[in-house]
Amino acid sequence: xxxxxxxxxxxxxxxxxxxxxxxxxxxxxxxxxxxxxxxxxxxxxxxxxxxxxxxxxxxxxxxxxxxxxxxxxxxxxxxxxxxxxxxxxxxxxxxxxxxxxxxxxxxxxxxxxxxxxxxxxxxxxxxxxxxxxxxxxxxxxxxxxxxxxxxxxxxxxxxxxxxxxxxxxxxxxxxxxxxxxxxxxxxxxxxxxxxxxxxxxxxxxxxxxxxxxxxxxxxxxxxxxxxxxxxxxxxxxxxxxxxxxxxxxxxxxxxxxxxxxxxxxxxxxxxxxxxxxxxxxxxxxxxxxxxxxxxxxxxxxxxxxxxxxxxxxxxxxxxxxxxxxxxxxxxxxxxxxxxxxxxxxxxxxxxxxxxxxxxxxxxxxxxxxxxxxxxxxxxxxxxxxxxxxxxxxxxxxxxxxxxxxxxxxxxxxxxxxxxxxxxxxxxxxxxxxxxxx
Amino acid sequence: xxxxxxxxxxxxxxxxxxxxxxxxxxxxxxxxxxxxxxxxxxxxxxxxxxxxxxxxxxxxxxxxxxxxxxxxxxxxxxxxxxxxxxxxxxxxxxxxxxxxxxxxxxxxxxxxxxxxxxxxxxxxxxxxxxxxxxxxxxxxxxxxxxxxxxxxxxxxxxxxxxxxxxxxxxxxxxxxxxxxxxxxxxxxxxxxxxxxxxxxxxxxxxxxxxxxxxxxxxxxxxxxxxxxxxxxxxxxxxxxxxxxxxxxxxxxxxxxxxxxxxxxxxxxxxxxxxxxxxxxxxxxxxxxxxxxxxxxxxxxxxxxxxxxxxxxxxxxxxxxxxxxxxxxxxxxxxxxxxxxxxxxxxxxxxxxxxxxxxxxxxxxxxxxxxxxxxxxxxxxxxxxxxxxxxxxxxxxxxxxxxxxxxxxxxxxxxxxxxxxxxxxxxxxxxxxxxxxx
Numbered sequence: 001x002x003x004x005x006x007x008x009x010x011x012x013x014x015x016x017x018x019x020x021x022x023x024x025x026x027x028x029x030x031x032x033x034x035x036x037x038x039x040x041x042x043x044x045x046x047x048x049x050x051x052x053x054x055x056x057x058x059x060x061x062x063x064x065x066x067x068x069x070x071x072x073x074x075x076x077x078x079x080x081x082x083x084x085x086x087x088x089x090x091x092x093x094x095x096x097x098x099x100x101x102x103x104x105x106x107x108x109x110x111x112x113x114x115x116x117x118x119x120x121x122x123x124x125x126x127x128x129x130x131x132x133x134x135x136x137x138x139x140x141x142x143x144x145x146x147x148x149x150x151x152x153x154x155x156x157x158x159x160x161x162x163x164x165x166x167x168x169x170x171x172x173x174x175x176x177x178x179x180x181x182x183x184x185x186x187x188x189x190x191x192x193x194x195x196x197x198x199x200x201x202x203x204x205x206x207x208x209x210x211x212x213x214x215x216x217x218x219x220x221x222x223x224x225x226x227x228x229x230x231x232x233x234x235x236x237x238x239x240x241x242x243x244x245x246x247x248x249x250x251x252x253x254x255x256x257x258x259x260x261x262x263x264x265x266x267x268x269x270x271x272x273x274x275x276x277x278x279x280x281x282x283x284x285x286x287x288x289x290x291x292x293x294x295x296x297x298x299x300x301x302x303x304x305x306x307x308x309x310x311x312x313x314x315x316x317x318x319x320x321x322x323x324x325x326x327x328x329x330x331x332x333x334x335x336x337x338x339x340x341x342x343x344x345x346x347x348x349x350x351x352x353x354x355x356x357x358x359x360x361x362x363x364x365x366x367x368x369x370x371x372x373x374x375x376x377x378x379x380x381x382x383x384x385x386x387x388x389x390x391x392x393x394x395x396x397x398x399x400x401x402x403x404x405x406x407x408x409x410x411x412x413x414x415x416x417x418x419x420x421x422x423x424x425x426x427x428x429x430x431x432x433x434x435x436x437x
Numbered sequence: 438x439x440x441x442x443x444x445x446x447x448x449x450x451x452x453x454x455x456x457x458x459x460x461x462x463x464x465x466x467x468x469x470x471x472x473x474x475x476x477x478x479x480x481x482x483x484x485x486x487x488x489x490x491x492x493x494x495x496x497x498x499x500x501x502x503x504x505x506x507x508x509x510x511x512x513x514x515x516x517x518x519x520x521x522x523x524x525x526x527x528x529x530x531x532x533x534x535x536x537x538x539x540x541x542x543x544x545x546x547x548x549x550x551x552x553x554x555x556x557x558x559x560x561x562x563x564x565x566x567x568x569x570x571x572x573x574x575x576x577x578x579x580x581x582x583x584x585x586x587x588x589x590x591x592x593x594x595x596x597x598x599x600x601x602x603x604x605x606x607x608x609x610x611x612x613x614x615x616x617x618x619x620x621x622x623x624x625x626x627x628x629x630x631x632x633x634x635x636x637x638x639x640x641x642x643x644x645x646x647x648x649x650x651x652x653x654x655x656x657x658x659x660x661x662x663x664x665x666x667x668x669x670x671x672x673x674x675x676x677x678x679x680x681x682x683x684x685x686x687x688x689x690x691x692x693x694x695x696x697x698x699x700x701x702x703x704x705x706x707x708x709x710x711x712x713x714x715x716x717x718x719x720x721x722x723x724x725x726x727x728x729x730x731x732x733x734x735x736x737x738x739x740x741x742x743x744x745x746x747x748x749x750x751x752x753x754x755x756x757x758x759x760x761x762x763x764x765x766x767x768x769x770x771x772x773x774x775x776x777x778x779x780x781x782x783x784x785x786x787x788x789x790x791x792x793x794x795x796x797x798x799x800x801x802x803x804x805x806x807x808x809x810x811x812x813x814x815x816x817x818x819x820x821x822x823x824x825x826x827x828x829x830x831x832x833x834x835x836x837x838x839x840x841x842x843x844x845x846x847x848x849x850x851x852x853x854x855x856x857x858x859x860x861x862x863x864x865x866x867x868x869x870x871x872x873x874x
Contacts, residue, residue: 015530015533093452310439376472
């Protein structure tokens with residue numbers, strides 16, 4: 001006999017947590033679909049050559065091979081994100097896809113990392129991207145924050161999405177006389193602002209050879225954050241005469257206008273956001289949860305020039321965002337921030353008191369299920385106390401007793417398992433009541 | 438640049454097919470949950486020792502290892518079914534689980550098989566099982582066919598579930614004086630009935646050393662199939678005096694009684710079903726689709742004595758059934774049996790005719806989404822013909838024009854993209870109409 005032990009880095013939730021994870025996935029998907037994103041699921045396995053198409057050999061990739069015999073050269077591997085498989089899918093099926101292509105993709109990804117807090121070897125990502133053919137209108141850049149705000153509202157979690165635009169940053173450094181390499185170096189330091197503070201960043205900028213005055217100017221921009229209208233005014237007041245900078249501000253202004261209906265707490269502009277160095281070219285996003293500050297950004301993304309240049313000779317610009325679902329859930333579970341009292345989707349347990357009442361039980365359960373209400377019949381003739389204990393332990397909210405139910409008398413006894421209250425009502429009437437709740 | 442090519446054995450659907458697969462998964466899950474099964478997802482990765490706990494080294498297992506450096510000994514692998522991971526999960530978490538434990542599990546599994554028609558290396562299975570602690574009432578055996586019938590009804594696919602009981606078979610061969618080994622040999626031959634016919638099976642039985650009379654008796658039982666009441670009568674008329682045989686018939690009679698509300702085409706008893714030799718101990722199920730006979734059984738399962746004996750010293754009997762989802766879908770796609778005209782979940786495309794109308798577009802889209810209707814605003818100011826072409830290609834059923842919409846005049850123009858009909862209606866009124874459809 002083999003006593004099973006958990007596999008480090010491969011999280012697996014208990015039954016009640018499984019329901020919570022499903023609820024999160026369902027909610028995210030529902031909001032994605034309300035905005036017209038369509039489902040995509042790619043195979044978990046890719047050619048190694050596809051995963052390595054960007055040039056670097058990734059130590060974190062899990063290769064797969066048949067257990068029998070030596071693996072020889074790795075040819076297939078598990079995907080480590082959803083972007084590379086998506087790019088490969090679009091390149092492979094570009095003839096069958098209508099552009100702009102809006103897809104959601106909620107799948108597990110695998111990384112051979114050393115497991116540590118908040119880092120998993122197998123975890124869920126929940127991505128959306130819109131891909132254009134040749135060009136992609138800015139309206140989609142404004143859609144991303146709207147979607148993320150809706151998702152967290154629906155999940156009842158306070159969230160703040162922070163928006164910036166790379167063009168604002170790059171144009172600004174250009175206007176200060178920096179070349180590309182210098183700009184990149186500055187951005188790398190500015191990116192550390194929230195971790196090490198403005199003073200330390202300034203020190204680093206001086207080390208890079210900037211004058212104190214230039215370093216202060218660099219810092220001035222990236223410290224602008226707050227409500228979109230205010231940040232836009234402050235940025236304009238810097239009087240920067242640079243076309244890239246101005247275009248970036250115009251793009252931000254469009255997003256501010258489109259999302260003016262959102263409240264101030266859920267959307268801010270933060271000109272200190274950098275998000276890596278070589279992928280994003282316009283709008284960039286990060287999302288923090290004010291009640292869980294140690295999480296950092298749980299949902300990030302941005303606009304990029306070309307999705308699939310490594311796979312197809314066709315310009316496919318896009319904008320996307322990704323929720324780190326497993327990292328979010330494991331944090332919320334650890335903080336006991338999610339109600340885990342339900343062990344089952346069952347809403348109603350029909351009691352089975354005697355052999356004679358079995359047909360009545362069956363009829364009642366059929367009607368409830370036809371009405372879309374998840375229903376179990378208790379599985380054998382046990383003392384009522386034992387049947388009720390099962391309902392309580394499972395977190396089933398209602399119990400029904402079929403004593404008097406028949407075609408002639410449609411009444412049933414109903415027990416609210418939370419309050420303990422009991423009432424007698426016609427079955428159809430009660431179904432109507434429950435469905436309207 | 439790397440030109441991507443499909444990976445043989447790893448199916449990936451086009452956008453419209455993706456929606457169909459999602460619809461199948463949603464429907465299966467919905468019916469599973471209506472019967473009180475709760476979601477379980479285990480990690481895709483298991484220890485090799487767990488996957489091999491049953492003793493055999495499975496050539497089809499895909500091991501995983503980090504791409505860098507030699508894999509050395511395989512320690513982890515991808516699961517090849519959902520039963521072993523489920524057994525391991527139950528053993529690992531038995532203290533946190535309420536029994537009977539009803540779980541659904543819809544996940545991909547991986548097998549390093551040679552790809553061929555209907556055989557994949559990565560595919561979906563959709564399983565349910567109920568596990569008892571020490572014992573498991575028979576009522577669950579009757580629940581499985583009810584669920585499967587509901588699923589295929591909801592999917593609008595004709596299906597017939599066929600039920601047998603191993604005790605009937607084993608008791609019958611016992612009564613003919615066979616020992617366990619002989620019974621197993623006979624069952625192995627009987628199992629080929631549908632493939633090679635009764636005459637060939639009889640030949641094989643004679644080769645096993647049976648007399649012609651005995652061989653005929655063996656064949657007599659397994660040719661009984663049809664409506665449950667009839668098969669039960671015919672089996673009783675065989676006058677077999679064996680307690681195992683009788684218990685098997687009693688169990689079948691209970692199932693017949695519980696499912697008497699199902700119509701004759703969807704449920705039959707078939708005493709010729711064998712389903713392997715060493716796992717199932719009571720009720721067994723197979724499911725055929727009369728319109729797709731070459732598929733064979735697309736959904737099989739049964740009752741077993743002990744789920745997790747290789748992992749825990751505790752008797753956990755169960756009953757379960759599994760739908761071969763990817764095999765089913767790929768067959769239906771190949772037969773063009775699934776409507777694949779929709780490329781998106783979007784129900785409404787709001788036209789964007791002029792810059793000035795953008796705020797009206799936004800307001801309309803917000804209201805539609807609040808009502809739960811997936812809605813896109815067309816992404817830029819294009820000629821109306823182009824906007825309509827996008828809706829048509831995507832299979833979006835409705836298009837809305839916001840020309841006159843305002844707080845004062847809530848009317849919008851609506852175009853039914855299928856019929857071409859157009860009407861003008863107040864937005865809220867139209868939403869009510871759509872929601873009631």
